[in-house]
Amino acid sequence: MSSIEEKFYGLPTTAISDALKGINHMDSAIKPLRDSDKIAGRAFTVNVPAGDNTGVLRGIREAKPGDILVVDGKGFTNRAVAGDFVIGLAKNMGLQGIVIDGAIRDIQGIRDLDFPVFFRASTVAASVKAAPGELQVTISSGGVSVSPGDIIVGDADGVIVIPKANKEEVLQSTLKKIEKDNEREEKYNVSRETALAYLNSVLD
Incomplete structure (x- = not known):
């Protein structure tokens, strides 16, 4: 039996957004490095000062395999909190992906790692290491509140946060939405006449 996190994997974030009535999606600037990247799993939250990545390193060490590291980097884009070396550590520690409300660097190196990274911007400047940050606290990432254990789903359209208390309800609503959309597609998007x-049905 698959876990509920696994059941969310590959479901369109757009359908999940519809199930959530258009809330809990991160800022539209936070996108995957590659359009093919997809994630769905438990949030391991990290709160760091702008441009500091000590907390990111601590999070990578403490998170469990399969977790998604979600970093509140304060939306700061002048210094990267992760480059290809740090992302490589996350991959080798068994994390499923990283979501950063902040900047990364070493774009080509990260592409070569074949590891899902969602981020706000890229830069050339390295992080500083001055403060430990906080782990597994409620954070704000991309304008959305994220608590430890919330489900994070990401794809080419962006990242959405599913509160852990509502995950089963949201899953069922999402599946119903997808079924409804498929039925509409099969009924109307087959010819000029059906289109x-x-x-006419929605405009007249």
Whole structure:
């Protein structure tokens, strides 16, 4: 039997957003490095001062395999909190992916790692190491509150946060939304006539 996190994997974030009534999606600037990247798993939260990555390193060490590291980097984009070496550590520690409300660097090196990274911006400047940061606390990432254990789902459209208390309800609503969308596609998007029938039904 698959875990509920696994059941969310590959489900479109757009359908999940519809199930959540358009809330809990991160800022649209936070996108995957590669359009093919997908994640769905438990949030391991990290709160760091702008441009400091000590907490990121601590999070990579403490997170469990399969977790998604979610970093509140304060949206700061002048210094990267992770480059290809740090991302490589996360991969080798068994994390599923990283979401950073902040900057990364070493873009080509990270692409070569074949590891999902969602981020706000890239820069050339390295991080500093001045403060330990906080682990497994409620954070704000991309304008959304994220608590430890919330489910994070990401794809080419962006990142969405599913509160852990509502995960089963959201999953069922998402599956129903996908089924409804598929039925609409099969009914209306097959010819000019059916497309026109749909347009008339919603516009007239």
